[in-house]
Amino acid sequence: MRSVRKKPFTLVGAVDGLFLAEGKGFETACVPGLDLTFEGIPGDAHSGATRRSGGREPWYPRRTEIRNERQISVVSHMELAEIAKGLGIDRLAPEWIGANIAIAGIERLSSLPARTLLFFEGGATIKIDGDNAPCRKSGRAVAAHVEGRADIERTFSREARHRRGLVGWVEKPGRVALGESVEIRVPEQWIYE
Amino acid sequence: MRSVRKKPFTLVGAVDGLFLAEGKGFETACVPGLDLTFEGIPGDAHSGATRRSGGREPWYPRRTEIRNERQISVVSHMELAEIAKGLGIDRLAPEWIGANIAIAGIERLSSLPARTLLFFEGGATIKIDGDNAPCRKSGRAVAAHVEGRADIERTFSREARHRRGLVGWVEKPGRVALGESVEIRVPEQWIYE
Numbered sequence: 152m153r154s155v156r157k158k159p160f161t162l163v164g165a166v167d168g169l170f171l172a173e174g175k176g177f178e179t180a181c182v183p184g185l186d187l188t189f190e191g192i193p194g195d196a197h198s199g200a201t202r203r204s205g206g207r208e209p210w211y212p213r214r215t216e217i218r219n220e221r222q223i224s225v226v227s228h229m230e231l232a233e234i235a236k237g238l239g240i241d242r243l244a245p246e247w248i249g250a251n252i253a254i255a256g257i258e259r260l261s262s263l264p265a266r267t268l269l270f271f272e273g274g275a276t277i278k279i280d281g282d283n284a285p286c287r288k289s290g291r292a293v294a295a296h297v298e299g300r301a302d303i304e305r306t307f308s309r310e311a312r313h314r315r316g317l318v319g320w321v322e323k324p325g326r327v328a329l330g331e332s333v334e335i336r337v338p339e340q341w342i343y344e
Numbered sequence: 345m346r347s348v349r350k351k352p353f354t355l356v357g358a359v360d361g362l363f364l365a366e367g368k369g370f371e372t373a374c375v376p377g378l379d380l381t382f383e384g385i386p387g388d389a390h391s392g393a394t395r396r397s398g399g400r401e402p403w404y405p406r407r408t409e410i411r412n413e414r415q416i417s418v419v420s421h422m423e424l425a426e427i428a429k430g431l432g433i434d435r436l437a438p439e440w441i442g443a444n445i446a447i448a449g450i451e452r453l454s455s456l457p458a459r460t461l462l463f464f465e466g467g468a469t470i471k472i473d474g475d476n477a478p479c480r481k482s483g484r485a486v487a488a489h490v491e492g493r494a495d496i497e498r499t500f501s502r503e504a505r506h507r508r509g510l511v512g513w514v515e516k517p518g519r520v521a522l523g524e525s526v527e528i529r530v531p532e533q534w535i536y537e
């Protein structure tokens with residue numbers, strides 16, 4: 152085991168965007184508040200205690216029912232701006248890639264480890280499953296917003312790697328409001344070798 | 345971010361113990377097979393889609409309802425023998441500390457990171473939340489099995505640190521049988537700094 156073991160520590164950020172994907176659609180739209188339940192965000196495309204497997208789980212037949220650890224997508228405007236720069240486009244909106252919560256004030260948000268806890272000021276808690284590996288579906292969604300750049304469907308995954316935010320689930324239900332603060336508990340970490 | 349980033353890799357172990365805590369009791373008893381459902385092990389003391397918070401979650405009032413990421417306790421006989429040696433006792437049985445599954449053939453099982461997947465031969469999958477921090481309750485349970493060693497209630501936590509196994513939840517339901525193999529997918533890892 153490596154000796155780079157790190158003790159838990161705390162960071163503080165703020166909610167600077169809330170988004171909801173109503174119904175089956177992938178893209179989200181801006182909202183002033185989000186209700187988080189044990190099933191995720193009611194009405195959101197990714198809500199549910201379980202979900203169907205897909206390309207991220209090549210070890211299962213497609214549409215196998217598995218526990219849903221991907222209820223909520225969390226992103227950082229800073230990282231989305233870096234992806235946009237890498238792609239040579241003006242901006243990348245959280246809504247285009249189905250994000251639910253944008254958090255400001257945290258450097259390299261996407262690198263926060265699995266088991267990180269996001270304690271929202273209003274009482275809700277999200278537990279982080281880990282970084283959200285960018286997929287071609289997101290690339291296609293971004294490409295659809297940029298005239299004449301069909302190539303983004305393929306190049307998005309490379310540029311968005313480790314910048315596409317985090318996924319997680321609701322550990323404790325509650326309502327999250329725009330502008331509220333979020334205390335982030337980074338767990339003990341080490342490398343398994 | 346540290347440059348010790350590690351790609352995913354696979355290990356192979358075998359199930360060499362299955363245990364069930366029927367009802368509210370903490371200790372488990374040997375069984376030949378375990379049915380894993382989305383709620384955990386039916387009838388086990390730690391089953392449920394949600395659980396009540398306790399001393400591990402000092403940030404919540406006691407008995408707050410939170411999502412249950414601690415449905416299953418996984419241990420290694422090798423590590424339990426190391427704890428026993430550290431405590432100066434002959435053995436430490438998985439049953440005493442409420443373990444559900446013992447896995448053989450994996451070095452430093454307790455150091456496997458959050459997000460690790462355990463694919464059991466019979467089709468069930470457990471997703472790992474992370475290492476199971478030893479608590480005084482386990483220490484008390486061990487002490488109750490060793491004549492004249494009441495001190496173990498307090499010393500267990502120190503000796504068992506990073507050797508007390510893992511906790512996780514059922515990602516995909518199925519039946520686990522004694523002796524079957526388990527393929528372990530260790531996810532990409534890095535340290536957040």
